[in-house]
Amino acid sequence: MLKGFKKHAKIALLCTIAAGTTLSFSEGVQAKEVKTKPASYQTVTKIEDWGPAITKVIVELGRPVPLNSITTETFNVHVQRSDSRLQNPFIEEGYRKVTKAFVADKRGNPAVKTGKYAVLEMEVGPTVTLSSPMNYNMSSSLNDWVDSKYTITQQENILTPAGNITGLIADTFTGGVRELVDDFGNGEATYGGVTLTYADYKPAKDKQKNPLIIWLHGMGEGGTDPTIAISGNKAANFASEEVQSYFNGAYVLAPQTPTYWMDGNTGFGDGTSKYEDALMSLIKDYVAKNKDIDTDRILIGGDSNGGYMTMLMIRDNPDYFAAAFPTCEALKDTLITDEEILSMKELPIWFISAKTDTTVPVSEYVVPTYNRLIEAGAKDVHMSLFDNVIDTTGLYKKTDGTPYEYDGHWSWIYVYNNEVSKNINGKTTTLMEWLAGQSLDK
Structure with missing residues (x-):
């Protein structure tokens, strides 16, 4: 009886040690941060029924990340719109609502295993003016493309096998696509x-x-x-x-x-x-x-x-x-x-x-x-x-x-x-x- 008790106690102790070791390792990985190059972004514009809208941004993350490591809460997206034709170029600024987020390849297609890019799809609609890359000048009665300056700021850690990615700020525009x-x-x-x-x-x-x-x-x-x-x-x-x-x-x-x-x-x-x-x-x-x-x-x-x-x-x-x-x-x-x-x-x-x-x-x-x-x-x-x-x-x-x-x-x-x-x-x-x-x- 005593021999059996000692055997079970030894097994329990080993399990406790193993669990503690696993937890310690996991916390160590999560605590470790990995360096990435400065983040940048691209825009995707689609012509909707009411006019053009920037429907998503593609953020370059600097290193591969797992498929499930990006959510709609990972980044916030701020935009400032300005029109150089105006005496006061500033139009408006604010935060875009992210409606969908996923890991992608350079072209914005969903990644198969890992990817170096994150696609952030955003709310658009006929009254969502923050999404518009165009402005109508009341004095000239003409539309023109405007400057939409985006700042995409990381809010939550991105967990990778090599460690955490933290503190990304993407404010460098590297180009855009206008569908059709x-x-x-x-x-x-x-x-x-x-x-x-x-x-x-x-x-x-x-x-x-x-x-x-x-x-x-x-x-x-x-x-x-x-x-x-x-x-x-x-x-x-x-x-x-x-x-x-x-x-x-x-x-x-x-x-x-x-x-x-x-x-x-x-x-x-x-x-x-x-x-x-x-x-x-x-x-x-x-x-x-x-x-x-x-x-x-x-x-x-x-x-x-x-x-x-x-x-x-x-x-x-x-x-x-x-x-x-x-x-x-x-x-x-x-x-x-x-x-x-x-x-x-x-x-x-x-x-x-x-x-x-x-x-x-x-x-x-x-x-x-x-x-x-x-x-x-x-x-x-x-x-x-x-x-x-x-x-x-x-x-x-x-x-x-x-x-x-x-x-x-x-x-x-x-x-x-x-x-x-x-x-x-x-x-x-x-x-x-x-x-x-x-x-x-x-």
């Missing part, structure tokens, strides 16, 4: 002393003719940086896989005016544009330089100020374009003559707008123009008149739980997401399906 926008090229051309910049997307070469989609930007996207013309709102989405699939690959040309398309020869929005001749020359030159563009399938659209220019282009060149899709167009109906209505009525046109648009009230712009075209005998002219402009993703809601509502002028959101549809010849047809089927040789 980076797939566009850019250029400029001068005609008659007028210089236009442009962004363009070219589909993969497939030994076939490809259509050309021309998109004319709104009032806030003028300037000399054509990335703004496709980023101020979601025009870059014409290069998305979904939209491109309707056309089996399409060119996208987004010309940019240094001011506004509505700068007329005698006044603002007078039914003319001092950029019209240069724009038409740019389009023709672009088509000539890209031999695989199908000249029977040149499609033109634009929003607001760009919708105004779309109307001028099809009014004065009705036989050049296969179809048009003016969105919240800003050419007053009273500036369109009966003769011009007759010249446009054979061209397939799909108008898009919203009843809540107070910038270009539909009763003065699109509705009477559409009615006149129908009365003139137009056979393939359509109008999608939405009650309002709301979030259709289900992600953003008002306080009462109903979908978030955008400014009624923003009907372009429905266009970019291909959420415009109508029953045509007994079949529900989306805008992109309709555009893809248009050709001068029909």
